[in-house]
Amino acid sequence: MGRKPCCLKEGVNRGAWSSKEDQLLSNYINLNGEGQWRTLPQKAGLNRCGKSCRLRWMNYLRPGIKRGNISPDEEDLIIRLHRLLGNRWSLIAGRLPGRTDNEIKNYWNTILSKKLNADVSKETSDSEDRKSIGKYLSAGIITPVVPKATRCTKIFFSSDEVQHLKNNQCPPLSTPTDTDDGLTLESSKDNDVPDMDNALDYFGFSQNGIADVFENSSMLESDELAPMFETKFNNDLSSLLEFEDDWTNFL
DNA sequence: AAACCCAGCAACCGCAGCATA
DNA sequence: GTATGCTGCGGTTGCTGGGTT
Numbered sequence: 001m002g003r004k005p006c007c008l009k010e011g012v013n014r015g016a017w018s019s020k021e022d023q024l025l026s027n028y029i030n031l032n033g034e035g036q037w038r039t040l041p042q043k044a045g046l047n048r049c050g051k052s053c054r055l056r057w058m059n060y061l062r063p064g065i066k067r068g069n070i071s072p073d074e075e076d077l078i079i080r081l082h083r084l085l086g087n088r089w090s091l092i093a094g095r096l097p098g099r100t101d102n103e104i105k106n107y108w109n110t111i112l113s114k115k116l117n118a119d120v121s122k123e124t125s126d127s128e129d130r131k132s133i134g135k136y137l138s139a140g141i142i143t144p145v146v147p148k149a150t151r152c153t154k155i156f157f158s159s160d161e162v163q164h165l166k167n168n169q170c171p172p173l174s175t176p177t178d179t180d181d182g183l184t185l186e187s188s189k190d191n192d193v194p195d196m197d198n199a200l201d202y203f204g205f206s207q208n209g210i211a212d213v214f215e216n217s218s219m220l221e222s223d224e225l226a227p228m229f230e231t232k233f234n235n236d237l238s239s240l241l242e243f244e245d246d247w248t249n250f251l
Numbered sequence: 252a253a254a255c256c257c258a259g260c261a262a263c264c265g266c267a268g269c270a271t272a
Numbered sequence: 273g274t275a276t277g278c279t280g281c282g283g284t285t286g287c288t289g290g291g292t293t
Contacts, residue, residue: 016261016287038278054279055262090281102261105282110259 013047017056021046025053026061059100066098070107078104079112 013021028044034057036043037050046053059065070078074096081092089101089108096104 014263036278049263051264051279052262058280059261087282101281106260 012049014052017060021048022056022061025057029057029061055102059102064098065100067103070099074099075112078108082108082112 017025024044024046028040028046032043037054039050040046040053041048041050044053048056077095078092081095085091087105089105093099093101093104
């Protein structure tokens, strides 16, 4: 028996949302809160698929959504985070208050990828400077093997990598073996493992996004992080993101 | 003025992770 | 341990409006 489709496709409104539909959705969520997307359309009196309602709310109707006018600071952060995280749009969006993953994805695909491609073609005429590998990566000139994006809940450092990190050195490329008893860090509510929602948080990023990062660099300090990465990561966002070049140069 | 092109963006689709029975 | 349902994510599609021919 196959999985039930999220909605019957026949007779369900598709395409652009009308202002009346927006109003119905907003009113319902303001009264009853988010969630229960599958049953929400019926309860709200909408002839829409639940997924469509969720998308409309998340990307358009939700309070605090910023639309358009991406600032140079935001653009710079998007580029840097993309270099670190790849196409993890929701993670990137999580660092940009008011921005949605869909908007950032669209902005990247339509604006930034072209801009970066233009930069790279200028640079490639000069030299094959190894330091600009990050830009080549960002522009897609070099394509690393990136698995389909999934939620990052666990990081494994091989014992060799841990040793390098303790010495404030970038770890070498290595493939951990099954028997390697290195260090596994995973997302958990328990106290016996680092409390982080994803890998990026482990590196001390603020959940509150770009504004706090720029205005309060001290929040980049991390109790769990300090013993291992103290000199490299205890400064501020810019130094952390500068350091990312060292990592990409190992690719 | 009409036809065409294209960039930007909203929305859709399929898949994977997680929770729960 | 397995099946099922819900939710969230990223890739992709297709509509729309502005610019060009």
